Amino acid sequence: MSLLLGDTAPDFEADTTEGRIRFHDWIGDDWTIFFSHPADFTPVCTTELGYTAKLKDQLSARNAKAIVISVDTVDEHQKWISDIEETQGASVQFPIIGDPEKKVATLYNMIHPNADAKVTVRAVYVIDPNKKIRASIIYPPSAGRNFDEILRLLDSLQLTDNYKVATPVNWQDGEDVIIVPSVTDPEEIARLFPKGHTEIKPYLRTTPQPNKD
Incomplete structure (x- = not known):
């Protein structure tokens, strides 16, 4: 199964470190960062999950939350969380899905046999x-x-x-953005972008980020 942008994220039920969930119910009305890690008790993953734990407030401010999966068991996840919190100085307050039968990882194309058939790749889905x-x-x-x-x-x-x-190359929150090419009427441009705009080329017009004072 190939998952493309705009597709509905496949629903599933699974056990996690915070109890059993149905994925769509767990998402609710939030944005979700769903990502996989190859295995528990591995160095790179330990740093990644620790950093994600530190982002909890930043994600919440964006109406977003994280959920993680690997093909290890929930019991192994629970043991590993202690190492993450000890070494990374952060409290893990997001669920980690246990997927020892690789059902969810397969559903989300997280197993790439030509890379390594035994582990998941580092996939991220927004x-x-x-x-x-x-x-x-x-x-x-x-x-x-x-x-x-x-x-x-x-x-x-x-x-x-x-x-x-649209946002240009290397854009950061608060910087100028690009008016989409489909907006061409001068009156509409003036109404949508009251802060004004700069026309570099007819197809390349920048304006201050609309939702910033």
């Missing part, structure tokens, strides 16, 4: 409150992810959902 997959990123097991980039991506998705803009 899922919106409508349960739609809005972004996906796949890393090899050896490379730790940049979770600051995942926050930046979430900021861009939420901004561009509400305004007729």
Whole structure:
């Protein structure tokens, strides 16, 4: 099964470190960062989950939350959480899914046999409150992810959902954005972007971020 942007994220039931969940019910009305890690008690994953734990308030401010999966058992996850909290100085307050039979990992294309048939790749899915997959990123097991980039991506998705803009290369929250090419009427531009805009080319027009004072 190939999961594409705009697809409904597959629903499932699974045991987690915070009890049994049905995924769509757990998502509720939040944005969700759903990511896999290759295995418990591994160094890169320990740093990633520790950093994610430290992002709890930043995710909450964006109406978002994290959930994690590996093909280890919930019992193994519970033991590993102690190591994460000890070494990373953060309290793990998000569920970790146990998937020893690889059912969910297979459902979400997290097993890449040509990379390693025994572990999951470092997959990330950004899922919106409508349960739609809005972004996906796949890393090899050896490379730790940049979770600051995942926050930046979430900021861009939420901004561009509400305004007729796109975010340029290396954009950070608070910087100028690009007016989408479909907006061409001068009166509409003036109404939508009262802070004004700069026309660099007819197809490249920048404006201050609309939702910032």
